[in-house]
Structures are given as structure tokens and as C-alpha cells.
Amino acid sequence: MKIKFRPLRVSDFYNIELQPRHAHAEPMFHANPLVLHALTDSPFSFTMEVDGKPVAALGPTDTREIWAYLGHDLKRHMVRLVRYTRAMLEMYGHCWARVDRNNPDGERFMLLLGLRKVKVDEEGTMDTWVNDR
Amino acid sequence: MKVRYDPKAILPILTGPRVGILPPEQEKQYQVDMAFDPGIRDWRQNFEKNVGGPPNTDTDPSFDYRKAWAAGDTPRPSADGSPHWGSAGKAENHPTRWKAEFMDKFGEDPDAVGDGRYTPEMKEFIRAKIASEPILDFFAAERAARGEN
Numbered sequence: 349m350k351i352k353f354r355p356l357r358v359s360d361f362y363n364i365e366l367q368p369r370h371a372h373a374e375p376m377f378h379a380n381p382l383v384l385h386a387l388t389d390s391p392f393s394f395t396m397e398v399d400g401k402p403v404a405a406l407g408p409t410d411t412r413e414i415w416a417y418l419g420h421d422l423k424r425h426m427v428r429l430v431r432y433t434r435a436m437l438e439m440y441g442h443c444w445a446r447v448d449r450n451n452p453d454g455e456r457f458m459l460l461l462g463l464r465k466v467k468v469d470e471e472g473t474m475d476t477w478v479n480d481r
Numbered sequence: 482m483k484v485r486y487d488p489k490a491i492l493p494i495l496t497g498p499r500v501g502i503l504p505p506e507q508e509k510q511y512q513v514d515m516a517f518d519p520g521i522r523d524w525r526q527n528f529e530k531n532v533g534g535p536p537n538t539d540t541d542p543s544f545d546y547r548k549a550w551a552a553g554d555t556p557r558p559s560a561d562g563s564p565h566w567g568s569a570g571k572a573e574n575h576p577t578r579w580k581a582e583f584m585d586k587f588g589e590d591p592d593a594v595g596d597g598r599y600t601p602e603m604k605e606f607i608r609a610k611i612a613s614e615p616i617l618d619f620f621a622a623e624r625a626a627r628g629e630n
Contacts, residue, residue: 355608391599391607410595436611438576441592480531 349399351428356393358384360402360417367420369451377417387415392440396429404429414445416457430460437461437479444478503547511550524556524564531563542622543575579610 361377361384377384386409387393393407403419406429414437422429437443445463447454455475458465463477503511515521515538528536538546549570556564568581583591587603594603 386597389597389599391604392611394611410597435576439579439611441577441580 351425352397353394353432354397355391356388356395356405356407358388360395360405364402364405364417364419367418367422369453370418373417386410392436394432394436396425396432398425406433408440408443412443414443414461414463426460430457433461442479444476446474446476448474503551507551508547511547514550515546518555520556520564524566527563543572545570545572579607582610583607 358381366374387407390407390409393405395402396404396406403425404422405417406415408414443463445458447458449468449472455465458477461479463479465475466478467476468474525536544566546566547570549566552569554567554569556566559565568578571578571581580591583589583603583606586606587600591603591607599607
């Protein structure tokens, strides 16, 4: 099994088999190719490949918000993904993210990445997380 | 709020190999500045609030505070207002050392360059630095120091 991290490409958004919890976002992403191109513009965005197949993509937006597009059955690869992402975030500096309040997996991912919860958004449906850089 | 220190976290700071050496008279002034300089005290308080423990100013392998102090560096407000040391004391494997190199090369603050403004050279520079082997080694060493796999 060969794991590789490489710069993000737009095609990755179509090739990653999304985890069910992210499935609701797929039509929105696929309907907005300009957004996908904007996300790939950041040199910090990356894709994780396992045996040549993209399984996860992650990166920051222009406003330093971190987004993640994660495939299903990532369990075996989470340690590598978290270590690489932590290293990237250490180098990137200050960042923030939003996670659905009913998404415990997302909250755990934020904790693993070293972010802390700071507030709930105006609608009360998402938590904002930040790192202390 | 009173900060409670974890003895296990402090032990490596007290017993690790010391980084940076100054002549005795400079060392004395360095100790005075580190204890009483208002800017450094603000930085120390901010650090303790965010991290929950004291900064490692003696044995941190990624940042030499004595070297930074001797170069005239001191904590200055960063973009979000919190005090932050410059790059003078950063070791080769410091996670954000690349930002100073980026500024030297391109004349722009990498944190201020937005999407759509990265030139191909900037992208290549950053991609070569991000999560590169020395940095991953740095984190591997940190994990080993914490007793993790």
C-alpha cells in the first residue's frame, strides 16, 4: 500500500468516494467548478492518494478557513492524514474551521488537528474552531 | 486565571540540552529582559493563556531565544494582535521559518498573499516547503519525546 501526498487537482473532487456524512455537499461542489478551481489555487491544498487513488483532500480558503473532502473508509489512513495535516497547519499558521454541531467525527478530527472550539455560528447549527497560531 | 503547570511537561524544559550561549554579562541582561521587559511579559502571558504552560525559552530545539534577543528581536504584535517573535531565533527545522525565506525571495508576506495572487514560482516554493521531510522529522521527534509512536 503506497500513500502519497500531492497538490490538489479539480478532478479529485470527482474521483474521491465521499463518506456518507459529506454526501450532502457533493452536488453543491460538483455544480460549482469555479469554486473547485479557487480551492486548488492555494499551494497549501493537497490530496492524499492511496495506491494511486485519491481518498482525501484538504486545504485552506482565501479567508484561512480549513475545508476537508474526505472519502469513506479512511480509518486505516487517518493517522498519516492527521500527521501530514498537522505539519501543514503548523507551517500555515492561523486558521479556522466550521463543523456541524451534530457531527462528532468532525469534532474529533478538529481535536486531532489541534484546533479548539470557540463559538457557535449565528444559526446555532455549526461550531467554529480555531488553532492558536 | 491561575495557570496550573503539568510537572511532566516542565521536566524536559528543565533537564533538556540548553540552546544558545551568551557571554556572562549579556546573559545577565538577557535574564533581566526576559523577566521584566513589558513586551516579553505580554508575550509570555499570552503564550501561557493559549498553551496552558510556560514557554520553553532555554531548551527549545526549534527556537533560540538568546540568538533572537542578541539580534535585537523582541515580540511584536502579529496580524491578529497577539505578540509574536520574529524569525531571528528560528532553527532550520522551525515550522514557520519558510515565511521569512518567502519574504526575502518574493518581497511579500505569505500570510497576506491571497488566492489568485500566487505566482507559479510562489506555489512551487511553498509546495517544496510544506510538510517536507525535515518538518515531518521535526514532528516525529516531538512525538518520540512525548512517548508516542
